[in-house]
Amino acid sequence: MANEEQTGGLDQLVQGVAELLSAADDFDKITQLELLQQLQNATAGAIARVSADFEISQRDEQRRQQVPSRERGRGIADQIALARRISPAQASRDLGFARAMRRDLAGTGRLLSTGQINERAAQAVHRETDHLEPTLRRQVDGELVGALPRLGVRAAANAARRAALAADPDGATKRATKAAADRAVWFKPQPDGMCKIVAFLPAPEGIAAFGALKKDTAAAMTTGAIDGRTRPQAMADLFVERLTGRPREAGLPVEVQLVMGTDQLFGDTPDTAGSPSPAGQSDPDGPAWLDGYGPIPAAMARAIIAGHPALFGPTPVEADHAQAWVRRVLTDPVTGQVTAVDPRRRRFDGTVRRFIRIRDQLCRTPFCEAPIDDADHVHRFADGGPTDIDNGAGVCRRFNLVKEMPGWSVRVLHGPPEEGVDGADGTDPPPGHRHTIEITTPTGKTYRSTAPPAPCAATSPTGDDPTSVVEAFLTQRLDLRWAA
Incomplete structure (x- = not known):
């Protein structure tokens, strides 16, 4: 029989935790x-x-x-x-x-x-x-x-x-290619006369398919065409209609958002063609970012740009000739964070909302990581808060409701933090351009959230403006218009 010395006192620890009483004060x-x-x-x-x-x-x-x-x-x-x-x-x-x-x-x-x-x-x-x-x-x-x-x-x-x-990167491309070859759909019986139809798909195709269901369902809800059904029920019905070929209005366009550096897209840059990427530029074979999924191999990202059916076939030269819309995302050359734009609107929509989603990537509540549902005013619009990038934060629907409860407050931090107040990770916001929000709970606990660097952003220790290189290169290599 194990004694206390052999178990390291774990039995007493378990007993102590089992007998632990809640503190009287909510902060405690x-x-x-x-x-x-x-x-x-x-x-x-x-x-x-x-x-x-x-x-x-x-x-x-x-x-x-x-x-x-x-x-x-x-x-x-x-x-x-x-x-x-x-x-x-x-x-x-x-x-x-x-x-x-x-x-x-x-x-x-x-x-x-x-x-x-x-x-x-x-x-x-x-x-x-x-x-x-x-x-x-x-x-x-x-x-x-x-x-x-x-x-x-x-x-x-x-x-x-x-x-x-x-x-x-080479191994990642091989594994992703093999995984794409394993794409499949299967059927799983469930209790109560239900079933599951499960599809194992390449990420961009899955995002586009699910995005189309969401967009068309939302459109049907605005017109009252769902006839009292819930959103999930309407999406499920639309899924069946699309698969069985039942007549239905054409779906709304679905945008797959992909973020990658220009040297990843083309395999080189105007100044470094044929040579390794210097400091301040992204690795041409490094990971890109697919919104709604996360990091993907650069080879897959170039295939998405080129519309290549195999998803891994096109070379940078083939991607060079792709017909695609390119939207500029300007980043701070030192920190890599998305920089501000200044449209003055009541609602965070259009370009402003898109920039907030790209900048924040996931809900800004520390450790939440839910998808962004709302572009929220940090300083409430009703209290005079402006509708701009600096006062905006991408949050999930849950936090958007929770922060309206008594005792909750959120603010944007500018400059050095107050003495004695640390973030969720015990560190101060990073130097340079940053977007940091501070959340205070009803108990007085404070937590900080700093916007992450833009996915695949190239940063430069010299602080040189990267936009001139981006614009000159894309103008030279692609016959594209800038999407508004």
Whole structure:
């Protein structure tokens, strides 16, 4: 029977947590939740460490017992599953995660063990780098470790995928090509006479298909054509109508938003054709950003631009001749953040809304990472807040409603932060041009959110204006009009 020394006092810790009472003050309740979350994160790290150690000792024991090498390791995950009261399949997956935290993702493992990131974020890094060979995986881990404590789960996954794509662009293209070849649709019976039709599609095609359903459903709602149905019901009905060929009005145009550098699009720049990209320019084979999905290989991005059916076929030269709309997104040459525009409108729509979506990428509530539903006035319009980029923030519908509750406040920070007030990650906003909002909750807790750099933005330590290069190059290489 295990004693306290052997278990490290964990039984007392469990008992203490079980008997924990909520604090009397709401500020202290929130502090309890912060500490309990750190404890949960650290516990996940400890489970991974102990699981990995258990596997090593069990394999050693099986070797001593002369278990055939092809069978060594069998039953280890099953024991872990019983101890943790989870399925063996889940235990096997968790054991693979534990191995990775020990061998190749040591930095991520340390952050998890010290409670600085949660298990889902660590799992995301594991999942997005699992295909890399060990040396490259350790390299990506080293690149990510400084940023992970500031990222939510989806942002951590995107950062890991972006770093993995940059570390092995050729492998990423091969894997994406294979995945596209595996596209399929299948049928799953469900209870109560229902079913699921599941499509496994390349990201741009899936985004376009789902976007068309959303847009046409929204149009039907404005005209009252949905006849009392909910939005999901109307979308499901439209999905069936489109597949079965039932007559219906032509769908509204769907825009797939893709962000990539000009040297990624064309493979070179006016000043550096045929040579490696210098500092301040994006890697021609590095990841691009597909709105609604995240980082994708540059080869796929060029195929989207060229409208190539194979999705990976066109070379930069073929993309050179593509007929596509290009919309300028101006970024700060030092920080890479999207810079402001100044239309004065009541509603954030058109160009202003588009810039806010590109700048913020996901909901600006720290760690929320939900898709942007609303371009919201930080300083309320009813209280005199202007309708401009600086006073706008992309948020999810939930936060747009929550911040109107008593005790909540949001403001845009300009200049150095106030003394003694840190952001959600304990750091100040970055130097240079920045868009940082500060959220205060009813308990008095404050959290900060700084807009991320524009996806695939090229930054320059010299601060030279990149727009002249972009405009001159696109004018020279593409016979396109600038979309308004």
